[in-house]
Amino acid sequence: MTEEMIIAGFGGQGVLSMGKILAYSGIMEDKEVTWFPSYGPEMRGGTANVTVIVSDTRISSPVLQEYDTAIILNQQSMDKFEKAVKPGGVLLYDPNGIVNPPTRTDINIFKVEATKASVEMGNPKVFNMIVFGSYLKVRPILSLDNVEKGLAKSLPERYHKLIPLNLDAMQKGREIVEEVNVV
Amino acid sequence: MTEEMIIAGFGGQGVLSMGKILAYSGIMEDKEVTWFPSYGPEMRGGTANVTVIVSDTRISSPVLQEYDTAIILNQQSMDKFEKAVKPGGVLLYDPNGIVNPPTRTDINIFKVEATKASVEMGNPKVFNMIVFGSYLKVRPILSLDNVEKGLAKSLPERYHKLIPLNLDAMQKGREIVEEVNVV
Amino acid sequence: MAKVIGAVVVDKEACKGCSVCVEACPHDVLALHLEVNSKGYHYSYMQNPEACVGCANCGVVCPDTCITVYRAKAS
Amino acid sequence: MAKVIGAVVVDKEACKGCSVCVEACPHDVLALHLEVNSKGYHYSYMQNPEACVGCANCGVVCPDTCITVYRAKAS
Amino acid sequence: MGEIKLMKGNEVLAEAAIRCGCDGYFGYPITPQSEVMETLMAREPWKETGMVVLQAESEVASINMVYGAAATGKKIMTSSSSPGISLMAEGISYLAGAELPCLLVNVQRGGPGLGTIQPSQADYFQAVKGGGHGDYKLIVLAPSSVQEMNDFVDLGFELAFKYRNPAMILADGAIGQMMEKVELADYKPRWTKEEVVEKNGGWATTGKPSSRKKNVITSLEMASNDMEVRNINLQAKYRKMEEEDVRYEAIQCDDAEFILVAFGTAARVCQKAVEVARAKGLKVGLLRPITLFPFPKTIIKELARKAVGFLSVEMSAGQMVEDIKLAVYDAGSNARVNYFGRMGGIIPTPTEVVEALEDKFSWELSYGVKRSY
Amino acid sequence: MGEIKLMKGNEVLAEAAIRCGCDGYFGYPITPQSEVMETLMAREPWKETGMVVLQAESEVASINMVYGAAATGKKIMTSSSSPGISLMAEGISYLAGAELPCLLVNVQRGGPGLGTIQPSQADYFQAVKGGGHGDYKLIVLAPSSVQEMNDFVDLGFELAFKYRNPAMILADGAIGQMMEKVELADYKPRWTKEEVVEKNGGWATTGKPSSRKKNVITSLEMASNDMEVRNINLQAKYRKMEEEDVRYEAIQCDDAEFILVAFGTAARVCQKAVEVARAKGLKVGLLRPITLFPFPKTIIKELARKAVGFLSVEMSAGQMVEDIKLAVYDAGSNARVNYFGRMGGIIPTPTEVVEALEDKFSWELSYGVKRSY
Amino acid sequence: MDIQDIIKPENLVYQKTKLLTDTPMHYCPGCSHGVVHKILAELIDEMGLQDKSIGVAPVGCAVFAYNYIDIDWQEAAHGRAPAVATGISRVNPDAFVFTYQGDGDLASIGAAEIMHACNRGENILVIFINNGIYGMTGGQMAPTTLEGMVTATTPNGRNVELNGYPMRITNLIAQLPGTSYVTRQSVHTAGGVRKCKKAVKKAIQNVLDKKGTSFVEVVSTCNSGWKLSPVASNKWMEENMIPYYPLGDMKDSVKGEHSEN
Amino acid sequence: MDIQDIIKPENLVYQKTKLLTDTPMHYCPGCSHGVVHKILAELIDEMGLQDKSIGVAPVGCAVFAYNYIDIDWQEAAHGRAPAVATGISRVNPDAFVFTYQGDGDLASIGAAEIMHACNRGENILVIFINNGIYGMTGGQMAPTTLEGMVTATTPNGRNVELNGYPMRITNLIAQLPGTSYVTRQSVHTAGGVRKCKKAVKKAIQNVLDKKGTSFVEVVSTCNSGWKLSPVASNKWMEENMIPYYPLGDMKDSVKGEHSEN
Ligand SMILES: Cc1ncc(C[n+]2csc(CCOP(=O)(O)OP(=O)(O)O)c2C)c(N)n1
Ligand SMILES: Cc1ncc(C[n+]2csc(CCOP(=O)(O)OP(=O)(O)O)c2C)c(N)n1
Ligand code: SF4
Ligand code: SF4
Ligand code: SF4
Ligand code: SF4
Ligand code: SF4
Ligand code: SF4
Numbered sequence A, B: 001m002t003e004e005m006i007i008a009g010f011g012g013q014g015v016l017s018m019g020k021i022l023a024y025s026g027i028m029e030d031k032e033v034t035w036f037p038s039y040g041p042e043m044r045g046g047t048a049n050v051t052v053i054v055s056d057t058r059i060s061s062p063v064l065q066e067y068d069t070a071i072i073l074n075q076q077s078m079d080k081f082e083k084a085v086k087p088g089g090v091l092l093y094d095p096n097g098i099v100n101p102p103t104r105t106d107i108n109i110f111k112v113e114a115t116k117a118s119v120e121m122g123n124p125k126v127f128n129m130i131v132f133g134s135y136l137k138v139r140p141i142l143s144l145d146n147v148e149k150g151l152a153k154s155l156p157e158r159y160h161k162l163i164p165l166n167l168d169a170m171q172k173g174r175e176i177v178e179e180v181n182v183v
Numbered sequence C, D: 001m002a003k004v005i006g007a008v009v010v011d012k013e014a015c016k017g018c019s020v021c022v023e024a025c026p027h028d029v030l031a032l033h034l035e036v037n038s039k040g041y042h043y044s045y046m047q048n049p050e051a052c053v054g055c056a057n058c059g060v061v062c063p064d065t066c067i068t069v070y071r072a073k074a075s
Numbered sequence E, F: 001m002g003e004i005k006l007m008k009g010n011e012v013l014a015e016a017a018i019r020c021g022c023d024g025y026f027g028y029p030i031t032p033q034s035e036v037m038e039t040l041m042a043r044e045p046w047k048e049t050g051m052v053v054l055q056a057e058s059e060v061a062s063i064n065m066v067y068g069a070a071a072t073g074k075k076i077m078t079s080s081s082s083p084g085i086s087l088m089a090e091g092i093s094y095l096a097g098a099e100l101p102c103l104l105v106n107v108q109r110g111g112p113g114l115g116t117i118q119p120s121q122a123d124y125f126q127a128v129k130g131g132g133h134g135d136y137k138l139i140v141l142a143p144s145s146v147q148e149m150n151d152f153v154d155l156g157f158e159l160a161f162k163y164r165n166p167a168m169i170l171a172d173g174a175i176g177q178m179m180e181k182v183e184l185a186d187y188k189p190r191w192t193k194e195e196v197v198e199k200n201g202g203w204a205t206t207g208k209p210s211s212r213k214k215n216v217i218t219s220l221e222m223a224s225n226d227m228e229v230r231n232i233n234l235q236a237k238y239r240k241m242e243e244e245d246v247r248y249e250a251i252q253c254d255d256a257e258f259i260l261v262a263f264g265t266a267a268r269v270c271q272k273a274v275e276v277a278r279a280k281g282l283k284v285g286l287l288r289p290i291t292l293f294p295f296p297k298t299i300i301k302e303l304a305r306k307a308v309g310f311l312s313v314e315m316s317a318g319q320m321v322e323d324i325k326l327a328v329y330d331a332g333s334n335a336r337v338n339y340f341g342r343m344g345g346i347i348p349t350p351t352e353v354v355e356a357l358e359d360k361f362s363w364e365l366s367y368g369v370k371r372s373y
Numbered sequence G, H: 001m002d003i004q005d006i007i008k009p010e011n012l013v014y015q016k017t018k019l020l021t022d023t024p025m026h027y028c029p030g031c032s033h034g035v036v037h038k039i040l041a042e043l044i045d046e047m048g049l050q051d052k053s054i055g056v057a058p059v060g061c062a063v064f065a066y067n068y069i070d071i072d073w074q075e076a077a078h079g080r081a082p083a084v085a086t087g088i089s090r091v092n093p094d095a096f097v098f099t100y101q102g103d104g105d106l107a108s109i110g111a112a113e114i115m116h117a118c119n120r121g122e123n124i125l126v127i128f129i130n131n132g133i134y135g136m137t138g139g140q141m142a143p144t145t146l147e148g149m150v151t152a153t154t155p156n157g158r159n160v161e162l163n164g165y166p167m168r169i170t171n172l173i174a175q176l177p178g179t180s181y182v183t184r185q186s187v188h189t190a191g192g193v194r195k196c197k198k199a200v201k202k203a204i205q206n207v208l209d210k211k212g213t214s215f216v217e218v219v220s221t222c223n224s225g226w227k228l229s230p231v232a233s234n235k236w237m238e239e240n241m242i243p244y245y246p247l248g249d250m251k252d253s254v255k256g257e258h259s260e261n
């Protein structure tokens, strides 16, 4: 199994930490992982993205041109990464702020109203965990057990009390994700 | 004709400028010349020397290990350069301050009491020209005409009035130089 | 004395929603909009247009020079 | 009050003939020798040894620390 | 087994430094390696192991702080990225000239000039041929994973002290910025004052006791003869490194007709390229130099006897390819050496590498024999 | 014929700069090249031609002053010696990245570190492979006489402007310090403001008139793609230099079985060595690269077809020898390439060179044939 | 009167100067850099200096300044802008040359270059953006970071014992005989912006009059680095930065006048 | 009493300290460097610091200082002695670390390093030999060269318009909060030498007491560079250098005290 993915959105949406939890969860399942962020000043106020690879075997390049899965959280990232999803791959997005939704017909497109749901849950900070939950629903590459362990590992001790809230958010994401049929 | 020589003594004895006049005189005679000084802080208060090569043909290295002629003006230089004169070559020295005079028997040794003579002439500054004169007596590689031209070239305009004095000093050197027989 | 009235035009797409103009306005004319522009910023707009006196403070402090200011004598 | 008398020993070979000690001596004891040492320097020596009071000024200012100073009560 | 963590290459450098008993880090922020110092500052090792961490006013200052601290016989390091390393050129030449053990890290970005902050390998020449003046060599280690970022800190210090020579970890922005699983080393205590004196008291400026002559750290010799002796000794040391401390990894080279040669991030890509090529039926292997100096000449010479050709895959305009050619030349082989690379911060893809291989060796691939001249 | 003078290499650099219409010199004192600035300051060219001469606070400042002034399209130069050139590494990489024409002079001394002030050629790698970070090349000219110190100032500027690239004169302490007969060039006027705009207004920061877009001098590209394009363009420019501007001198190479390869002062020595060797009946020639980059590969390839072997004679531990080997390798020749050199400020003697030749090629000299592997 | 009646060309009182390009600035929302750029652009326009101006951009957040003001620019190596400007100005004595530098650039890595350019009295304007931090590289300590201030390299606050003291480099600059006008300004209020503009105008005029180096420090915010909102940053700056870096002219004289010390 | 009666061990009042080695100094006759070396050697001996001392030699005439004082030494790159000393001192907090630097080394190429080491309050002693010239390289202009002074690079005298102003860097150093004791001395008279020694002693004690950076400028001669005899140099220095660089303590406080500016 090898999952090559990108998570892309605004800085501040928790893109990098979502990737980190995913990678840690992979480690808990004894997989090889790489996590490679966009870096540098272009991040400033603009977009942030991270490439995550989870694999059973040694991983070659941490930087990719094509992805099995793209999680897309703003319009700029949609413009940049929709075309980079491998045929047959997955594109998961939050429609909030997306003016031009994806149009490809050779990939599987899912949408999750995570912004809305996080506001409903009264905590915009769990936004990324809702997205993460919906991703795992669509691509069940890791056991939820190990994801919980990964979460614990990637959060500093003092935030461990927030784990249940995060798990709830993930559950929410599993529930609200829906497939989109491009016509 | 190729003359490979070193002039060595204290800083302040006019070693470098003697070399320069020699080289300029060479140019006046359409010869190739190089003039290569010792340089850097070791000069400070210590010894100074210059390697001069005058040749009919293109000159290779400006730095030499062996010399046709060595003009030696203090003990340190004697210690360093007596051994570097080619067999059959010339060593010319001023005995002032020389504690250990040269001992080689396979070279031609000349001495010139230039310090003394310059004091007698009432002008210690012409010391180097006395030495230069004696050198040209021993090694008449350049015509005196061209030496006079070389002198004019190497002195700034405003010192040209000193040329006759310098020529006198050279004449003095020609007169007082004497061969030394090592026994 | 004729009353001076003003108005500003905010370049909505250029605005980064920093709120510096909001703070700088002596007459509480400006506010950040609930909506975001295409870059995701809550942009500045005239919430109380009638209060504007065209003093240009907002324009002067805006780091992205998004604000054009007009002033006229009230007729 | 017993008169203090001094004497200095100049390391002739180490001396560079800079004359700083000569200048520093309050009693004009020192001078540069007409002779040179093996490095060609006119070295410092006690020209007026009787005038020395052993104040060590010469030693203190000598950059090459060539001067050793002695002082005794005149007997 | 040591502690397992998910960490960035840059963070691991900091962690490994603390754990291997490093005494001091001096650095100046620059992307993409600022996390090294940031991690150290957050970890506050001065409270834990006594390790000193100081943000210098510049890279020029950093490298000279390293000089001063390393000359006291302790384990000292700095890190920077390309333009910052250039500013260290004089200091590095001094360190090499004075034979001071220390660890330098270059997390390379694209040049020349201010360039880009994206990963690059275009400082290979600077690292192995000498960015500074004079004849000198650094021991250059090229990690290709976060784990090696961890391991090479200790190894770097070990080699640096073995030879009294600066060692450099030549990484790139990708290895510095990416997170991978890493097994951390156990803590080694810092050398005590006594241990420092015992190990390095023969040359280090530890304060002169009456029992020994003064120790002087310098790279200056006024007399050319003395300076030449220094140089001869340095060269002898470098030959010894070439004999004793070459490191590389050879992957599927045994039956390979074509050898990809790549280090660092490019080697990661090439590993995949080998898979892709083998799947196509091409007999391709990968030689990954781990020490860039001393360069793995001997294995290249050996491989040159059997292989049809080498493809040097680099994130530069082609620098290491020269060292491969030199090794092949020395072997008297007529194996062909080609280059493929990307520049300006771009990492090549495995597919590109295989295509380049097929393109550059199209003749050999058609005729299946070594080209003869 | 121009004015004939007896001058030091360093003095001539200054004189030639004034005469060729140089607009500005920025430098910092260092032995063995301080006479360059000293001569300029004594000549006061600002009164004569308008040329500016400024003593900077450091070499780091000098090279960045060169950057600023050169970016306005004028003829700007600096000079230094080895440690000072190392300090310029970042600035040189910036100059190359921003493609600024200018003239740099390195009057080399022995390294590494503070080293010695005596002549050396150990900065060859630094000059031709890149002391700074990133993929870039300088045009490198190696004078071997005071006359060439004169001639290469104008030539250096010419090439620098032809390619919008920094050029370097790589001299050494011997050439800088020695006096020889030199024929000075006639005065060329400095470019007027209009001429500067006409020639370089397309890129130089001359002040933006409304008639053109703003000119920006930078080496930065945030996007890797753009940075790669810059690099590709740079590489294309370097290939063009290799095609159009290689310079060398071949002495008695026509019938030579053995070729000495040497530049600068070492080439002077080798010229004598050729005489000595020929007197012994050895068929020896001398190839003197004048441009070290672009390196005279083609002639080496040609010579490699006939010659038994090459001996690279250097005042370093052996640096240029690698470029000779690379050229021979590219030629597919099996001519042998050896190295002989002295370090630390020592100039080899002609006799030593001939002995080294006889020693290193004793096999070939006995059997008179090319060694086959 | 309706808004649309006011928004008419004849009522225009403030708009973007044409010397600011259309390229959107890459700065974080609320960053002081944008305001200072605007001041410069306006003055270069108003004073008719576009064809005489050569700007020197630093390495720092303002590295892309060259994209925003429509004049010729050079991008200098980190800290070396004063040397670059010296080079330009010496061979183009009639150009209006200025550097635009951050506190890391000017006071840390470039300390020697700024001191010496000012000591030589280079005929240039120096704009010094003191935001107490390294903005571009992600918020590390700068020489001007205040005691106790949290940055990426002082995560527990600047400890002066370990990290040294916040440096008032402008005070030192003012004492160098090569400088003629040295002032400290801020741009966080409309009044501040207007005052600062006046100061920069005077500084530019000094350069045109060849009076030596003019130096304008702008005490600024870096809300990203400070991890505060732009508005909160301005407040924090007023309460913390300005007391340590008090605003006002520090020197207004002619080049060559020696300091008292 | 005969001279030979006076020259007896029991009458010895002044001799070369044993911490000065037997290597003859390479300095020109009468050069101030030798005197300052002697002061340091005597104090290190008297204060019992030989095994704690690590000296940092500059690039400049004093590059060979390590040959003359019998302690451990490091030879630093030109201008970088304060960074080198910082490195030493930070990882060896109990060592007595000092730099010995010339005016070119400290005030020109090394301006950033000295300012920052002093600003951080590194616990080191800085000896600053201000002879107004670059001695080692043959007498070029230094930042401290006086107006009108002839050097190899100002053959017609320093013209402040072209070459900038003589820099009183010590005055600036004194204002940095990291310094505790900053003083300016001279060694051209016996009294001066004794005073200077006292100052250096105090400075060393400050370092031992971890009070921050101590800085001793010694206004010096370079008779070779000045092209005067040693004695005439001393006179010239008194008449020209000292008025511009007046002697005396500039700061005597504790680290962390801020300057007035
Ligand atoms: C030689 C070198 N060292 C370090 C860097 C990394 N770097 C880029 S900007 C910067 C500091 C920026 O801070 P400042 O000058 O205060 O500007 P700001 O971003 O705060 O406006 C640093 C350290 C670099 N590009 N080059
Ligand atoms: C990087 C570098 N630049 C320049 C030099 C040449 N250099 C050696 S000493 C020196 C200046 C010495 O002057 P100063 O520091 O005043 O010491 P002094 O000799 O007067 O005691 C210079 C420029 C060098 N060695 N290294
Ligand atoms: S012009 Fe003045 S009153 Fe009107 S919005 Fe702007 S700041 Fe407020
Ligand atoms: S100051 Fe400018 S960018 Fe900020 S909110 Fe107001 S209009 Fe928008
Ligand atoms: S000890 Fe005093 S009196 Fe005696 S020679 Fe020396 S300075 Fe003169
Ligand atoms: S001060 Fe010392 S070196 Fe100078 S003359 Fe006196 S004894 Fe000799
Ligand atoms: S990081 Fe700071 S200085 Fe840079 S743009 Fe953002 S707010 Fe401005
Ligand atoms: S050159 Fe000057 S500083 Fe150097 S030793 Fe001679 S007198 Fe002293």
Ligand SMILES: [Mg+2]
Binding pocket: G102, G103, G104, G129, G130, G131, G132, G133, G134, G135, G142
């Ligand atoms: Mg800043």
Ligand SMILES: [Mg+2]
Binding pocket: H102, H103, H104, H129, H130, H131, H132, H133, H134, H135, H142
């Ligand atoms: Mg000096």
